[in-house]
Amino acid sequence: MAKQQLGPTTQLFxxxxxxxxxxxxxxxxxxxxxxxxxxxxxxxxxMALEIGGSHYSTPYIEQExxxxxxxxxxxxxxxxxxxxxxxxxxxxxxxxxxxxTLTPATQIxxxxxxxxxxxxxxxxxxxxxxxxxxxxxxxxxxxHVDEEALGKDGSPSASAVDPLIYTPxxxxxxxxxxxxxxxxxxxxxxK
Amino acid sequence: MAKQQLGPTTQLFxxxxxxxxxxxxxxxxxxxxxxxxxxxxxxxxxMALEIGGSHYSTPYIEQExxxxxxxxxxxxxxxxxxxxxxxxxxxxxxxxxxxxTLTPATQIxxxxxxxxxxxxxxxxxxxxxxxxxxxxxxxxxxxHVDEEALGKDGSPSASAVDPLIYTPxxxxxxxxxxxxxxxxxxxxxxK
Numbered sequence: 545m546a547k548q549q550l551g552p553t554t555q556l557f558x559x560x561x562x563x564x565x566x567x568x569x570x571x572x573x574x575x576x577x578x579x580x581x582x583x584x585x586x587x588x589x590x591m592a593l594e595i596g597g598s599h600y601s602t603p604y605i606e607q608e609x610x611x612x613x614x615x616x617x618x619x620x621x622x623x624x625x626x627x628x629x630x631x632x633x634x635x636x637x638x639x640x641x642x643x644x645t646l647t648p649a650t651q652i653x654x655x656x657x658x659x660x661x662x663x664x665x666x667x668x669x670x671x672x673x674x675x676x677x678x679x680x681x682x683x684x685x686x687x688h689v690d691e692e693a694l695g696k697d698g699s700p701s702a703s704a705v706d707p708l709i710y711t712p713x714x715x716x717x718x719x720x721x722x723x724x725x726x727x728x729x730x731x732x733x734x735k
Numbered sequence: 736m737a738k739q740q741l742g743p744t745t746q747l748f749x750x751x752x753x754x755x756x757x758x759x760x761x762x763x764x765x766x767x768x769x770x771x772x773x774x775x776x777x778x779x780x781x782m783a784l785e786i787g788g789s790h791y792s793t794p795y796i797e798q799e800x801x802x803x804x805x806x807x808x809x810x811x812x813x814x815x816x817x818x819x820x821x822x823x824x825x826x827x828x829x830x831x832x833x834x835x836t837l838t839p840a841t842q843i844x845x846x847x848x849x850x851x852x853x854x855x856x857x858x859x860x861x862x863x864x865x866x867x868x869x870x871x872x873x874x875x876x877x878x879h880v881d882e883e884a885l886g887k888d889g890s891p892s893a894s895a896v897d898p899l900i901y902t903p904x905x906x907x908x909x910x911x912x913x914x915x916x917x918x919x920x921x922x923x924x925x926k
Contacts, residue, residue, distance in 0.1 A: 550878040552780045555891050557898035582773020584783045585865035589743045592783045594775045621914045625921030674776035687741040702902035707748035711893035720911030723812045730816030
């Protein structure tokens with residue numbers, strides 16, 4: 545198959561479409577959309593997220609040292625895109641604009657976005673220089689999950705979470721067909 | 736909506752299902768599946784990946800200081816699961832077992848998996864301690880894309896890449912419905 549070389553790029557498929565929320569005042573939060581993120585550790589659970597220094601919310605994030613990461617479902621796509629497009633300088637109350645509810649976290653001051661089926665409370669462990677940019681390494685202190693999104697085993701079910709997916713061709717997608725079970729379908733190749 | 740608290744977890748939706756390949760000998764590669772990964776910087780493009788120290792491939796990764804990250808499409812799901820399930824100690828030639836072709840990279844010694852529509856050549860920039868575990872921060876040196884996966888703008892198209900998605904309920908998914916255009920659909924909420 546013929547390949548083209550594009551040079552160094554960030555063309556990773558898929559990416560999550562996450563909502564980072566940080567307290568900015570009494571009952572208000574700065575909310576921004578982050579796709580450059582992933583789990584990077586399990587003991588304790590840790591996530592890495594790139595959040596540019598020029599955002600309205602960044603000084604609040606730096607001051608608090610914590611924020612929430614909220615996993616939106618596909619029906620929140622318009623609001624997610626709005627939070628990734630419009631600056632908090634122009635709209636300091638995006639939750640209201642999007643029709644979302646802010647509810648208290650348990651271990652940090654920043655609120656959860658109630659409409660998101662999964663919410664993580666995160667504490668910044670370190671800010672890490674990465675070339676001419678930087679990202680946050682955060683520890684996940686708590687996970688909140690909608691009861692309706694929990695499967696029989698007590699963990700979130702992908703089909704019930706219905707997560708929003710971002711792809712670098714500037715698109716949002718939902719999950720499609722379930723292809724198979726992990727740690728299982730590969731057995732077909734075992735000798 | 737009633738929420739349940741699960742404590743600290745790694746329940747992020749979605750995750751990528753990536754194939755890390757490292758040269759282990761003349762024409763052979765260790766291949767392992769990684770879902771704990773994400774882009775964390777753009778200047779230059781950088782990725783963070785958690786690769787446990789106990790894997791067969793890890794000493795080769797540490798020795799070379801580089802590896803490839805390959806984005807599989809949904810039709811490779813069985814092989815991807817195999818590479819995440821079976822150790823290289825048991826099968827040091829997983830590419831052959833999976834029916835995949837190893838082709839040379841341009842800037843590092845580790846090979847690309849030709850069947851993957853996107854391949855990244857990555858050089859380890861740093862190994863970063865994260866709690867009781869560690870992850871690699873890598874610089875993306877080159878991106879190879881199947882010509883058939885490129886859209887009109889010369890960048891990969893999600894529908895043509897058809898990326899495999901991992902979700903923490905031990906499932907593989909493909910992309911579903913395209914929900915909308917990023918930096919666009921949110922304008923509906925602009926005042």
